[in-house]
Amino acid sequence: MTPDTLARLEAARAAKRPVALLTRLTDGAQLLHPGDDVPAPLAEAAQAALAADAARSAEHEGATWFVHPHNPPLRLVVVGAVHIAQALVPMAAAIGYAVTVVDPRRAFATEERLGDRVAISTDWPDEAMAALAPDARTAVVTLTHDPKLDDPALEVALRSPAFYVGSLGSRRTHAKRLARLAEAGLTEAELARIHAPVGLDIGAVTAAEIAVSILAQVVAVRRGAGKAAS
Amino acid sequence: MQTDKVEDILAVASAWRAQGETVALATVVETWGSSPRPAGSRLAVTQTGRIAGSVSGGCIEGAVADAAQATMKTGTPQLLDFGISDERAWEVGLACGGKLKVFVEKLG
Known part of the structure; x- marks a missing residue:
C-alpha cells in the first residue's frame, strides 16, 4: 500500500466516512472508492461491499480485484x-x-x-x-x-x-x-x-x-x- | 494494544508504522470450506517481529509472517495460496481442511 493510499484511507476512517479499498491481486495496484477514478463495475462492487459490510472479489478486465469495505464503527x-x-x-x-x-x-x-x-x-x-x-x-x-x-x-x-x-x-x-x-x-x-x-x-x-x-x-x-x- | 483495537488491525499497523517500524499487512482475500476467518481478516507484522491480528485460527500465521518478512525486504506484494489438499494441509498446519488466499503487502 502506498503512503498516499494509506494516508487517504486513514483520513476517511478518522472522519468516519465509509470507504472501500480495492486491490488488484495480480500486481497489488490499489484504488479507493470514493476518492479515486474507479471503473464503474468496480465502483458498483465497492458500493455493494460497503452496503453488505462484507468483503468480496470482483473481476475486471481479466484481473481479480479484492474489494474491502471500511465502514465507520457500529x-x-x-x-x-x-x-x-x-x-x-x-x-x-x-x-x-x-x-x-x-x-x-x-x-x-x-x-x-x-x-x-x-x-x-x-x-x-x-x-x-x-x-x-x-x-x-x-x-x-x-x-x-x-x-x-x-x-x-x-x-x-x-x-x-x-x-x-x-x-x-x-x-x-x-x-x-x-x-x-x-x-x-x-x-x-x-x-x-x-x-x-x-x-x-x-x-x-x-x-x-x-x-x-x-x-x-x-x-x-x-x-x-x-x-x-x- | 487497547482491547477495542483487537479487530482494527489496520489501525495497529498504521500506528506501528508511525513509530518508525517497517510493517507488512496480510489480508485474507478468498476462502473456501471451513476457513475460520472471513475475507478481510488481517494480520500485521513488523520487521522486528511484532504481530497483531489473524488470518486463520492460528494455523498459518507463522508461514504468513515469514512471507511478510520477504515482502518487507523487497517491497513486492505476494498472493499466498493455502488452497491445498486436506492431507497436505496438515503439513502447513491447516488442520481444519479449509482453503484460503492471503494477500501480503508492505505498508506505506
Whole structure:
C-alpha cells in the first residue's frame, strides 16, 4: 500500500466516512472508492461491499480485484448511566462499538463512573437522540427504568432506522411502557421492534452478566442469528 | 494494544508504522470450506517481529509472517495460496481442511 493510499484511507476512517479499498491481486495496484477514478463495475462492487459490510472479489478486465469495505464503527447508544451501563460500556467498546451514554442526571453521567472510552451526553434524551440520529448501524438500549427518560429516547429510536432497540424492565413494566408509547402515537409495528425484557435469556443476575446478555442479543440481531435474536 | 483495537488491525499497523517500524499487512482475500476467518481478516507484522491480528485460527500465521518478512525486504506484494489438499494441509498446519488466499503487502 502506498503512503498516499494509506494516508487517504486513514483520513476517511478518522472522519468516519465509509470507504472501500480495492486491490488488484495480480500486481497489488490499489484504488479507493470514493476518492479515486474507479471503473464503474468496480465502483458498483465497492458500493455493494460497503452496503453488505462484507468483503468480496470482483473481476475486471481479466484481473481479480479484492474489494474491502471500511465502514465507520457500529454505534451503541445507552440511555441511563446506571450500574449496568458501567459494565456495558467497556464490553461494547471491546467488540468495536463506538459508545455514547445519555443521561441528564449529572451525578450519574460522569467519566469517573463510565471511563474515558465513551461519549457522554447530559442533554435530555429526546434532544440527545435527535442529535445522535440513530442510523442502520446504531443500536439503542434504554436502562433507566424511568419513563421520563426512557420513553422520549424510545420514541426517537423506534422511528429511526436503528438496527436494534432494547429496553430494560420486567414484562409488567414493559406492558405499561407499550401502553404509554401507543398513547404517544407509536404504531404497533414500531412498538414490536423493542427487545424487552432486554437481552438473551441466559439467567443473568449481576450487572456484568446482564451486560453480556444485552450485548449478545445486539450481536445476534446484527448478524441475523434468527431465533437467538428474538 | 487497547482491547477495542483487537479487530482494527489496520489501525495497529498504521500506528506501528508511525513509530518508525517497517510493517507488512496480510489480508485474507478468498476462502473456501471451513476457513475460520472471513475475507478481510488481517494480520500485521513488523520487521522486528511484532504481530497483531489473524488470518486463520492460528494455523498459518507463522508461514504468513515469514512471507511478510520477504515482502518487507523487497517491497513486492505476494498472493499466498493455502488452497491445498486436506492431507497436505496438515503439513502447513491447516488442520481444519479449509482453503484460503492471503494477500501480503508492505505498508506505506
